[in-house]
Amino acid sequence: xxxxxxxxxxxxxxxxxxxxxxxxxxxxxxxxxxxxxxxxxxxxxxxxxxxxxxxxxxxxxxxxxxxxxxxxxxxxxxxxxxxxxxxxxxxxxxxxxxxxxxxxxxxxxxxxxxxxxxxxxxxxxxxxxxxxxxxxxxxxxxxxxxxxxxxxxxxxxxxxxxxxxxxxxxxxxxxxxxxxxxxxxxxxxxxxxxxxxxxxxxxxxxxxxxxxxxxxxxxxxxxxxxxxxxxxxxxxxxxxxxxxxxxxxxxxxxxxxxxxxxxxxxxxxxxxxxxxxxxxxxxxxxxxxxxxxxxxxxxxxxxxxxxxxxxxxxxxxxxxxxxxxxxxxxxxxxxxxxxxxxxxxxxxxxxxxxxxxxxxxxxxxxxxxxxxxxxxxxxxxxxxxxxxxxxxxxxxxxxxxxxxxxxxxxxxxxxxxxxxxxxxxx
Amino acid sequence: xxxxxxxxxxxxxxxxxxxxxxxxxxxxxxxxxxxxxxxxxxxxxxxxxxxxxxxxxxxxxxxxxxxxxxxxxxxxxxxxxxxxxxxxxxxxxxxxxxxxxxxxxxxxxxxxxxxxxxxxxxxxxxxxxxxxxxxxxxxxxxxxxxxxxxxxxxxxxxxxxxxxxxxxxxxxxxxxxxxxxxxxxxxxxxxxxxxxxxxxxxxxxxxxxxxxxxxxxxxxxxxxxxxxxxxxxxxxxxxxxxxxxxxxxxxxxxxxxxxxxxxxxxxxxxxxxxxxxxxxxxxxxxxxxxxxxxxxxxxxxxxxxxxxxxxxxxxxxxxxxxxxxxxx
Numbered sequence: 001x002x003x004x005x006x007x008x009x010x011x012x013x014x015x016x017x018x019x020x021x022x023x024x025x026x027x028x029x030x031x032x033x034x035x036x037x038x039x040x041x042x043x044x045x046x047x048x049x050x051x052x053x054x055x056x057x058x059x060x061x062x063x064x065x066x067x068x069x070x071x072x073x074x075x076x077x078x079x080x081x082x083x084x085x086x087x088x089x090x091x092x093x094x095x096x097x098x099x100x101x102x103x104x105x106x107x108x109x110x111x112x113x114x115x116x117x118x119x120x121x122x123x124x125x126x127x128x129x130x131x132x133x134x135x136x137x138x139x140x141x142x143x144x145x146x147x148x149x150x151x152x153x154x155x156x157x158x159x160x161x162x163x164x165x166x167x168x169x170x171x172x173x174x175x176x177x178x179x180x181x182x183x184x185x186x187x188x189x190x191x192x193x194x195x196x197x198x199x200x201x202x203x204x205x206x207x208x209x210x211x212x213x214x215x216x217x218x219x220x221x222x223x224x225x226x227x228x229x230x231x232x233x234x235x236x237x238x239x240x241x242x243x244x245x246x247x248x249x250x251x252x253x254x255x256x257x258x259x260x261x262x263x264x265x266x267x268x269x270x271x272x273x274x275x276x277x278x279x280x281x282x283x284x285x286x287x288x289x290x291x292x293x294x295x296x297x298x299x300x301x302x303x304x305x306x307x308x309x310x311x312x313x314x315x316x317x318x319x320x321x322x323x324x325x326x327x328x329x330x331x332x333x334x335x336x337x338x339x340x341x342x343x344x345x346x347x348x349x350x351x352x353x354x355x356x357x358x359x360x361x362x363x364x365x366x367x368x369x370x371x372x373x374x375x376x377x378x379x380x381x382x383x384x385x386x387x388x389x390x391x392x393x394x395x396x397x398x399x400x401x402x403x404x405x406x407x408x409x410x411x412x413x414x415x416x417x418x419x420x421x422x423x424x425x426x
Numbered sequence: 427x428x429x430x431x432x433x434x435x436x437x438x439x440x441x442x443x444x445x446x447x448x449x450x451x452x453x454x455x456x457x458x459x460x461x462x463x464x465x466x467x468x469x470x471x472x473x474x475x476x477x478x479x480x481x482x483x484x485x486x487x488x489x490x491x492x493x494x495x496x497x498x499x500x501x502x503x504x505x506x507x508x509x510x511x512x513x514x515x516x517x518x519x520x521x522x523x524x525x526x527x528x529x530x531x532x533x534x535x536x537x538x539x540x541x542x543x544x545x546x547x548x549x550x551x552x553x554x555x556x557x558x559x560x561x562x563x564x565x566x567x568x569x570x571x572x573x574x575x576x577x578x579x580x581x582x583x584x585x586x587x588x589x590x591x592x593x594x595x596x597x598x599x600x601x602x603x604x605x606x607x608x609x610x611x612x613x614x615x616x617x618x619x620x621x622x623x624x625x626x627x628x629x630x631x632x633x634x635x636x637x638x639x640x641x642x643x644x645x646x647x648x649x650x651x652x653x654x655x656x657x658x659x660x661x662x663x664x665x666x667x668x669x670x671x672x673x674x675x676x677x678x679x680x681x682x683x684x685x686x687x688x689x690x691x692x693x694x695x696x697x698x699x700x701x702x703x704x705x706x707x708x709x710x711x712x713x714x715x716x717x718x719x720x721x722x723x724x725x726x727x728x729x730x731x732x733x734x735x736x737x738x739x740x741x742x743x744x745x746x747x748x749x750x751x752x753x754x
Contacts, residue, residue: 007674021520032558034675036566146707198724202676204667205683208714208726214596215433228676231568235670239598257568261672265578300503300565408587 022029022066023059023335025050025319026091026129027082028101031299033073034202035227037257040299042097047298052283055289055290060323061302061333064246065260074099092340093117093319099175102135107420110134115341116124119315120145120251120274124178125412129345130424132413136344138318138375139366140274140400143408144225145250146179147400148272148379149222150178150186155395156212157354167218169209169233170226172198176224179250183222185404203229207398210236223406227262230258230313242284246379255307256393259384267386275314275363277391282358283313307382307391315361321357322347345370363395370426377405429593436587436595437472437715439710443601444708446608447666451684452691452699453611454659459693461632461652464534464545468553470681475556476565477590477664479521481571483514487562489563511573515661522657524648538645557678566675571668575603584688599738608700615655615696624651634693677687682727689734692747701745709733 027046030039059065068089070082072191078099083094094109094116096102102122109116110133118126118137118422126135142150155162168183170176180196187194195218197209203225210233213221216406221242223233230253237247245268249258254271287304291297303309325337328341335343348367353358385392417424451473458466466472482489486505495501509517534550576599588594619625630638632650639645664673667680691702710726710733718725737745 009624031566032561036561037568037606037674040566175587196723198722200680200724200727203728204671204680205444207444208437208711208718209723211433211437211440211596228671228674228679231671231674235577240596241579257674261568261570263570263572302503383643 008131012142012321018122022090022091023323024066024068024086024092025201025316026068026070026082026086026089026094028079028094028096029069029071029097030072030074030097032071033075035074038227038255039074039097041255041303041306041308042312042315044298044301044303045309045314046095046118046316047312048287048304048309049316049320050315051291051296052287055294055296056286056309060320061327063333065320071097072098072101074098076104080104080108087112087114090337092335092337093344094325095119095315095319097121099123102201106132106135110336111342114337115344117319117344119311120173123412123416125409126411127372128413128424129368129370129373130413130426131417131422133425134341135168136368138347138368138373138374139364140377140379141374142175142250143182143405144374144377144379144400145276146182146222147186147377147405148381148398149248149250150183150192151379151398151400152272152381152395153220155398159266161219161235163191164220165195165216165218166192166320167195167197167213167216168198169199169221169223171203171225172200174303175226179222179224181408181426182404185408186401187402189401199229200224201229202227204230206236206299207271210240210242211405213237213242215238219246220301221247223253225249225253225258231261232315234259234262234266234269237269238262244268245383251311254382256391257308260389261387264386266384269384271382271384271391273307273380273382273393274378274397275310276359276361276380276393277307277310279310281360281362283362284358286358303336305308307421310362314359316361317357318347318349321349339369344368345373349385377402432591432593434712434715435591436593437711439595439597440601441708441711442704443605443685443707444711445687445704446605446700447520447601447663447684447703448687448706449691449700449703450604450608450611450642450659450663450666451673451680452614452687453608453696454656454663454692455684455688456693456696456699457615457656457659458652460696461628462545462649463542464535464549465693466656467546467549467681469656469660469684470678471556471558471560471718472522472660473557473667473680474673474675474678475525475560475656476518476522476661477571477677478560478569480514480573480661480665481519481569481668481673482564483517484509484511484573485569487564489603493562494563515665517575518661519658522661523654525652526648527656529653530646534649535646553678557675561675568672568674571665573665573669575600575669576664576708577669600666600669606665607631607662611659612696612700619696624648653677683730686730686734688744689731690737690744692744695744695746698744698746705745706730706733 029043047067054064068086072079099121099155102118109425116135124141124143126132172369249271251272259266322343326339327333330339350365366375377400378396381395382391383394452468486507488502491503567600580597580599583597584594590754627643687702691698710730713729
């Protein structure tokens with residue numbers, strides 16, 4: 001009898017306890033709903049990289065990884081539910097993939113001592129690590145995107161864009177409005193005129209905005225769009241014969257999804273980026289060998305090498321490298337979310353490391369610190385070749401305008417610190 | 427002529443064209459509501475389903491490929507052929523008729539004589555089911571749709587208006603095609619309902635189900651017919667909108683554009699859907715042009731509903747809807 005009770009108790013403990021053998025990386029994916037076309041490749045890339053690490057290297061530091069996927073449908077409430085239902089599994093770092101979910105999770109992850117990585121989205125001022133201890137947005141954020149676009153225009157205009165007219169076509173939401181303040185500051189600094197053109201969700205009808213662009217003939221058009229808004233905007237630009245090389249989208253407006261529907265007319269369209277594009281990197285050979293050929297590719301396995309797949313792959317690589325850093329700092333392979341946070345804060349992504357991973361120049365070289373959770377903010381530009389059906393990186397990853405951005409980040413993060421009662425650290 | 431007036435003329439024409447596209451979606455709602463009293467919440471999703479089916483057939487995509495591969499361990503995605511657009515459209519029409527039959531036999535027939543709200547709820551369920559079915563059958567990725575419709579600026583209009591006003595108007599060739607197709611569609615639907623036996627039976631059912639039943643008209647057949655027609659209209663709307671933005675999940679949201687049109691034109695009038703669409707199209711575009719810049723822009727979505735509400739206050743049945751008479 002005693003033996004039976006002991007056996008039952010042990011069984012219950014084993015069943016109830018977390019699986020300590022795995023390093024858990026939750027994936028708040030959206031494979032369904034209006035934005036599924038963007039969510040699927042990211043989720044596939046994220047999952048495939050961890051599968052590669054398991055199959056090729058036996059995990060990270062000898063510990064297998066486990067991707068815990070939870071479907072959010074790009075819905076904030078579902079995203080929070082996913083967080084609550086997966087955090088007890090030993091989840092090391094969250095990638096909410098939605099600015100709305102990010103805002104909800106900032107206080108929760110901080111309270112639960114779990115780090116969150118919002119790469120190229122989320123709350124921009126989270127770059128200030130002194131206030132946002134558990135949120136990281138390296139290597140770039142929305143405001144970096146705005147500054148990166150203007151820097152690129154300066155570069156192609158011999159450093160002078162005074163008197164130019166630049167239009168911003170943006171999703172009429174908190175996300176779409178993110179770059180406005182930065183662009184207003186940059187307009188004042190560089191002397192260009194800023195024309196603001198909001199587009200209501202979901203963005204299927206943009207005739208008014210593009211007729212205005214046709215009338216006012218801005219020198220350049222920037223776009224902060226997502227989902228169907230991107231495809232319609234590119235098509236409308238083609239329709240009014242706007243020069244595509246003068247049309248630049250943010251990185252969420254720069255995937256294959258956004259240009260394919262417009263056909264050859266989209267040739268020359270540009271988009272900002274914080275990672276490289278295409279599949280001409282050694283890591284893709286390994287993915288083919290260890291993931292695809294073994295039948296372990298995520299999803300249908302048909303997204304490999306697309307822009308958003310690469311973004312998922314890059315996010316996974318940064319998470320894995322932060323986990324390695326955490327293992328080194330704490331001297332244990334079996335890290336906790338708090339240790340993972342330390343690893344992210346000490347992350348150093350240099351060129352040698354990326355080359356060793358089979359991903360040379362896949363992203364900018366950067367390092368993270370307690371004060372700076374956003375890195376040095378290096379932004380590149382890609383361009384679509386409609387005949388080859390490929391995106392190409394046409395600029396280096398270049399620094400953004402800290403003179404304009406730093407005060408805005410300090411102001412916004414100070415407001416959050418006052419609102420949340422946070423004493424800045426570091 | 428002052429610039430602003432010329433621009434307003436261009437915007438008015440574009441508003442009319444946009445209105446035709448809204449009306450194409452609204453037509454499907456009207457057909458079903460008129461014949462069965464059901465507000466079909468699934469009409470937008472039917473446009474998505476129709477467009478995805480069309481692209482899937484054109485591209486030789488294997489339906490339910492993910493499911494088949496997951497169950498059987500195979501790796502089939504494409505049949506390896508491409509179907510000409512016209513043939514693919516015909517096959518899609520057959521699929522939409524099949525869907526109409528399934529909806530009638532599996533859902534609506536069991537809800538005869540239920541309250542309108544129950545029927546409405548059933549169409550909400552149908553909408554979500556069709557969304558999932560579309561994903562499962564054809565996948566969630568965005569697909570380009572090219573059935574050979576022209577797109578881009580109409581150069582003749584551009585040059586002619588430039589000679590007249592010193593400013594060339596932008597009119598999209600796709601919008602011109604949509605206008606012609608909508609005109610043909612409405613003419614055909616009106617002719618069908620006026621001059622064919624089935625059309626007259628459809629009108630009889632719309633007037634009084636029980637009286638129609640008593641003279642030997644099959645309600646089942648008429649409702650399958652109506653859902654098939656709505657499916658065909660959804661396919662036309664799906665082709666027009668899908669050509670503009672690619673075929674993707676967001677196509678189902680075009681129903682949002684049809685609601686103010688229905689409020690304004692009435693739920694029971696085919697010409698009402700067209701006129702309502704035109705008024706909404708012109709109204710929202712002109713408002714955005716004249717007032718938008720003063721209040722930060724992005725007025726089109728909400729202004730369409732404000733315009734419809736204003737009409738509702740003075741004419742609750744809509745411009746062309748049947749007059750509401752309550753005898754006490």
